[in-house]
Amino acid sequence: xxxxxxxxxxxxxxxxxxxxxIASRRVFSFQAQEQRIRINADVEIxxxxxxxxxxxxxxxxxxxxxxxxxxxxxRIPNVDGYRKQAVEYLRELGVPVLRWPGGCFADDYHWxxxxxxxxxxxxxxxxxxxxxxxxxxxxxHEFVGLCRLIGAEPYFAGxxxxxxxxxxxxxxEYCNFPSGSTLSDERARNGSPEPFRVRFWxxxxxxxxxxxxxxxxxxxxxxxxxxxxxxSFGETRxxxxxxxxxxNDPDWSRRFxxxxxxxxxxxxxxMHFYSGGKNTAxxxxxxxxxxxxxxxxxxxxxIKQQRALLDGYDPERRMGLLVDEWGVWDRMVPEExxxxxxxxxxxxxxxxxxxxxxxxxxxxxxxxxxMCNIAQIxxxxxxxLLTYEDRCIRTTSYYAFDLLxxxxxxxxxxxxxxDSVPLGLSVSASRKDKDLVLTxxxxxxxxxxxxNCSLSGVAAASGKARILHDSDFNxxxxxxxxxxxxxxxxxxxxxxxxxxxxxxxxxxxxxLVTVA
Ligand code: AHR
Numbered sequence: 001x002x003x004x005x006x007x008x009x010x011x012x013x014x015x016x017x018x019x020x021x022i023a024s025r026r027v028f029s030f031q032a033q034e035q036r037i038r039i040n041a042d043v044e045i046x047x048x049x050x051x052x053x054x055x056x057x058x059x060x061x062x063x064x065x066x067x068x069x070x071x072x073x074x075r076i077p078n079v080d081g082y083r084k085q086a087v088e089y090l091r092e093l094g095v096p097v098l099r100w101p102g103g104c105f106a107d108d109y110h111w112x113x114x115x116x117x118x119x120x121x122x123x124x125x126x127x128x129x130x131x132x133x134x135x136x137x138x139x140x141h142e143f144v145g146l147c148r149l150i151g152a153e154p155y156f157a158g159x160x161x162x163x164x165x166x167x168x169x170x171x172x173e174y175c176n177f178p179s180g181s182t183l184s185d186e187r188a189r190n191g192s193p194e195p196f197r198v199r200f201w202x203x204x205x206x207x208x209x210x211x212x213x214x215x216x217x218x219x220x221x222x223x224x225x226x227x228x229x230x231x232s233f234g235e236t237r238x239x240x241x242x243x244x245x246x247x248n249d250p251d252w253s254r255r256f257x258x259x260x261x262x263x264x265x266x267x268x269x270x271m272h273f274y275s276g277g278k279n280t281a282x283x284x285x286x287x288x289x290x291x292x293x294x295x296x297x298x299x300x301x302x303i304k305q306q307r308a309l310l311d312g313y314d315p316e317r318r319m320g321l322l323v324d325e326w327g328v329w330d331r332m333v334p335e336e337x338x339x340x341x342x343x344x345x346x347x348x349x350x351x352x353x354x355x356x357x358x359x360x361x362x363x364x365x366x367x368x369x370x371m372c373n374i375a376q377i378x379x380x381x382x383x384x385l386l387t388y389e390d391r392c393i394r395t396t397s398y399y400a401f402d403l404l405x406x407x408x409x410x411x412x413x414x415x416x417x418x419d420s421v422p423l424g425l426s427v428s429a430s431r432k433d434k435d436l437v438l439t440x441x442x443x444x445x446x447x448x449x450x451x452n453c454s455l456s457g458v459a460a461a462s463g464k465a466r467i468l469h470d471s472d473f474n475x476x477x478x479x480x481x482x483x484x485x486x487x488x489x490x491x492x493x494x495x496x497x498x499x500x501x502x503x504x505x506x507x508x509x510x511x512l513v514t515v516a
Contacts, residue, residue, distance in 0.1 A: 031446070032447065032449065032450055032502075033447055033449050034449075034450050034452065035417075035419055035425050035449050035450065035451045035452070036418070036451075036452050036453075037415060037416060037417045037418075037425070037451060037452075037453050037454075038415070038453070038454045038456060039413060039414075039415055039429045039436070039438065039453060039454070039456070039457075040413060040414040040415070040416065040456050040457055041413050041431050041436055041455060041456065041457035041458040042413075042457030042458070043414035044411040044412070044413055044414075044431075045364065045365075045366050045367050045411070045412040045413065045414060046366040046411065046412055047366060047409065047410070047411055047412070048362075048363050048366045048408060048409065048410055048411070048412050048430055049096075049366070049370060049371070049408075049409075050094075050096035050097075050408040050409055051096050051097045051153075051370065051371040051372070052359070052362040052366065052369055052371065052408075053094075053096055053359065053401060053404070053405070053408060054095075054096055054097040054098070054099065054155075054371050054372055054374070055095050055097070055099070055152070055373055055374055055376070055377040055384070056098070056099040056100075056103070056324075056325060056373040056374065056375050056376045056377060057098055057099070057100045057376060057377045057378065058102045058103035058104075058105050058106075058375075058376055059101050059102065059103075059105045059109070059126060059134060059138075060103060060105060060126075060128075060129045060341075060343060060376070060380050061129065061337070061340070061341025061342035061343050061344055061379055061380050062340055062341035062378075062379040062380075062387065063376050063377065063378050063380040063383075064100075064101070064138055065137075065138060066379075067083065067341075067378035067379040067385070067387050068082060068083060068086055068138075068146060068377070068378055069081055069082060069083070069137070069138045069142065069146075070082075070083050071137060075390070076389070077390070079149065081137070081138075081142065082145070082146055083387065083392060086378060086385055086387065087146075087149050087150060089384075089385055089392065089398070090150040090152075090377070090385070091149065093384065093398060093401060093402055093405070094151060094405060094408075095151065095152040095377070096152065096153065096408070097152055097153045097154075097373070098146070098147055098152040098154060098155060099155040099200075099202070099324065099373050100143050100155070100157065101156075101157065102157055102205055103128075103157070103206075104128040104129075104205065104206065104209075104211070105126065105128050105129065106157035106158065106159055106202070106204070106205045106211070107160060107161030107163070107204060107205055107207070107210065107211040107212060108126075108127055108128060108159070108161070109159055110124075110159065110163065110167065111140055111159075111174075112167075113136045113139070114136045114138065114139020114140055114142075115141065115174075115186075116190055118135070118136075118137050121135060121136035121137065121139070122136060123135055123136070124136060128210060129343075140171075140174070140175065140196075141190060141191060141192060144175075144192070144196045153199065154196070154198050155198075155199075155200035155201075155202070156171065156175075156198055156201055156202065157202040157204075158201055158202055158203055158204065158226070159204070160207060160212065160219075160222055160223075160226055160243075161205075161207060161211040161212035162212075165225050165226045165228070165229045166229070168201075168203070168229070168230065169230060169231075170183055172201060172231070172233055174186065174187050175187070175195065175196040175197075175198045175233075176195050176196065176198060176232075176233040176234045176238075177195060177233040177234050178195050178234045178235075179195075195236070197234070197235070197236040198236065199236055199237070199238065200238075200241065200371075201230060201238045201239065201240050201241065202240075202241045202243075203223055203226045203227065203230070203240060203241065203242055203243070204219070204222070204223075204226075204243045206243060206246065206272065207219045207243045208243070208245075208246060208252055209246070211243065215255070216251070216252050216254075216255035216256040216259060217255060217256075219242075219243060219256060220255075220260050221259065223256075223260070223266065224260070224263055227240055227264065238267075239268060240266055240267050240268070241266060241267065241268040241269070241270050241322065241324070242266035242268070242270070243270060244256075244269045244270045244271035244272070244306070244321075244322070244324075245271050245272075246271075247271070247272070247273055247274075247302060248271075248273075248298070248302030248305055248306060250305065250306075253269070253309050253310070254309060257309075257313045261313070265313070265314055265319045266319060267318075267319065268320040268321070268322050268371070269306075269310060269319055269320070269321055269322065270322040270323075270324035271302065271306055271321070271322070271323055272323070272324055272325040272326070273299050273302055273323055273326045274325070274327065274328075274329045275292050275293075275295040275296065275299070275326075275327065275328045275329065275354060276292065276295075276328075276329050276330075277292045277328055277329065278291065278292075278331065279330065279331055280330060280332070280333050280345075281345045281347070281348055281351070281474075282346050282348060282476060283474065284330075284348070284350055284473065284474055286445060289350050289473055292328060292350070292354065293350070293353060293357060293422075293423060293443045294422040294423060296358060296361055296422070296426075297422035298422075299323070299326070299358065299361055300361045300364070300365065303321065303323065303365045303368055303369065304365065304368070306321060307321050307365075307368040320369070320370030321368055321369055321370065322370055322372065322373075323362070323369065323371075323373070324371070324372075324373055325375040326358055326372060326373070326374055326375065326382075327354070327355070327358070327374045327375045327376075327381050327382025328345075328351050328354045328381070328382050329343075329345075329381055332344070333345075339388075340379060341379055341380070342380070343376075343380045343381050344379050344380065344386075345381060345383075346386075346476050346478075347383060347386070347397050347476055347477075348473065348474050348476040349396055349469070349470040349472065349473045349475050349476070349485060349506050350473040350506070351382060351395070351396060351397050351476075352395075352396035352397050352399060352400040352485070352508060353400075353506055353507075353508065354382070354397075355374065355382065355396075355397040355400040356400045356404060356439065356441045356468075357426050357441055357443060358372075359401070359404045359439075360404075360426045360427065360439060360441060361426075363404075363412045363428035363429075363430060363439075364412065364415070364428055374397075374401075383397065384397055384398040384401065385398060386479070391479045393477050393478070393479060394477065395476070395477055396468065396470075396477060396485050399468050399485065399486060399487050400468060400508055402487065403439065403466055403468055403487055403508055403509075403510045404439050404508075404510060406435075406437045406510060406512060407428065407430045407437050407439065410430035410431055410432040410435065410437060411430060411431055411432060412429070412430050413429050413430060413457075414429075415427045415428065415429050423444060425440060425441070425442060425449055425451065425503075426440070426441040426443065427439070427440050427441075431458070434514055434515045435512065435513070435514065435515070436455075436458060436512075436514075436515055437510065437511070437512055437513070438499070438510065438511040438513065439509070439510045440501065440509045440510075440511070441508050441509075442503035442504070442505060442506065442507050442508075443506070444506070445505050445506055446505055447505055448502065448503060448504050448505055449502070449503040450500070450502050450503075451500070451501050451503060452498065452499075452500055453498070453499040453500070453501070454497055454499075455496075455498070455499065456497070458515045458516075459496045459497055459515065459516045460494045460495070460496060460497070460499065460513045460514070460515060460516065461494075461513075461516040462494060462513070462514045463492050463494035463511055463512060463514065464489070464492065464512055465489070465490040465491070465492035465501060465509055465510065465511045465512070466487045466488065466490055466509070466510055467487065467488055467489075467504075467507055468485065468487050468488075468507065468508045469485075469488075469504050469506060470484070470485045470506065471504065471506065473506050490509055492509075492511050494511075494513060496516075499513065
């Protein structure tokens with residue numbers, strides 16, 4: 001039931017411990033809505049794989065070079081060439097999986113350029129992202145080293161567009177064969193006697209576009225060739241991913257799957273879904289923001305429809321669905337791109353709400369997804385960190401991921417939420433043993449919500465909540481003011497089968513409940 005509360009009826013106090021304290025310490029100057037939801041804690045949807053909170057790093061702008069990798073001789077504090085502050089922040093956040101080296105860049109990347117002594121590595125031109133030259137000082141070993149430092153599982157996007165099956169097959173052998181072959185011995189000479197044991201391999205990226213401009217049939221025929229040679233070298237069985245559609249394009253998926261009939265399907269099928277923005281990041285109008293945030297309802301629809309389409313070919317769901325690239329893509333500011341690199345954009349309260357809406361979608365659809373990677377981890381599009389020279393700050397999206405982290409590896413459970421319009425209250429819930437986690441997102445800029453949540457299947461013993469909120473949806477953390485928007489404690493009332501929590505406009509709240 002939604003009821004518009006009077007302004008005086010609705011109040012919240014950050015940090016207060018009990019709901020009874022939520023007296024009119026602060027009164028909103030906008031309308032408040034009453035929302036009733038029900039958590040069916042005994043109705044499980046599926047496990048929220050940690051990989052649903054995955055990330056992506058491309059050789060693009062200042063994501064890899066300058067962002068994550070500054071080189072050993074840099075005056076910027078570093079650990080063997082990796083930006084120290086970035087490593088620390090990412091390790092704290094937890095990065096379950098990291099996809100690299102692209103994006104579009106992947107189909108123009110030749111892995112041999114990035115191994116061996118640095119002074120001998122060729123200088124290559126990044127044709128997709130501005131024709132700048134790269135010295136290839138960040139290659140396979142450096143990427144795996146980064147993953148080990150931040151605790152991420154490496155995911156390599158292979159080159160199909162301008163590469164050969166031989167090249168990709170050799171990369172797999174180089175990484176995964178234990179020892180005794182020419183390629184594995186070369187890896188050992190280059191510093192890694194132990195195999196890298198890389199599981200996730202992509203066969204191309206956006207092969208309908210920057211990855212070769214192929215038709216689904218042409219790509220399927222390439223995929224079949226490449227897949228033939230991607231084997232288990234050693235004990236690591238590759239999980240091979242095929243390029244899926246741009247957004248919810250059934251034509252690409254259907255024609256690809258038709259062309260694969262009777263052959264071994266890929267292990268995973270990866271769609272890309274970006275949420276475009278009409279304005280530059282810190283100048284969104286209400287209308288542009290609502291349009292962008294509404295796209296998350298379409299993302300949820302796309303996941304359901306693409307999964308249903310795949311189910312028609314693979315009813316047992318042996319093939320996984322990925323949202324391999326997702327996030328907000330706003331209008332760029334040319335001066336910022338010049339200063340910070342291509343596709344650099346500020347990350348605001350709106351972007352954080354977008355990140356939380358996306359993660360809530362993935363939790364609710366946990367049974368249909370195996371991995372989702374936000375684009376991208378540093379300095380590009382919907383990033384977690386922004387860097388400039390020696391500075392490195394955590395964005396609001398970093399904090400959104402941090403707030404939702406508690407859901408990882410828990411079972412998503414069913415939520416009844418009658419506010420099903422695209423810009424309504426967004427909820428996801430998960431459970432493991434004595435922990436119940438609930439994330440509520442209010443994507444409205446001018447309406448607060450008082451949420452009354454009833455629990456079934458469990459009784460709550462205690463609970464605590466954290467909030468990320470700023471009343472200005474264009475507000476952001478900057479190099480000058482890096483802590484403007486950070487998570488804070490938030491009042492929540494927990495009483496056996498009832499939870500009560502208030503959501504100011506543009507807010508994300510996670511409630512951690514201990515079950516009796
Ligand atoms: O993330 C930026 C670009 O967006 C990627 O390189 C490409 O895959 C997509 O179009």
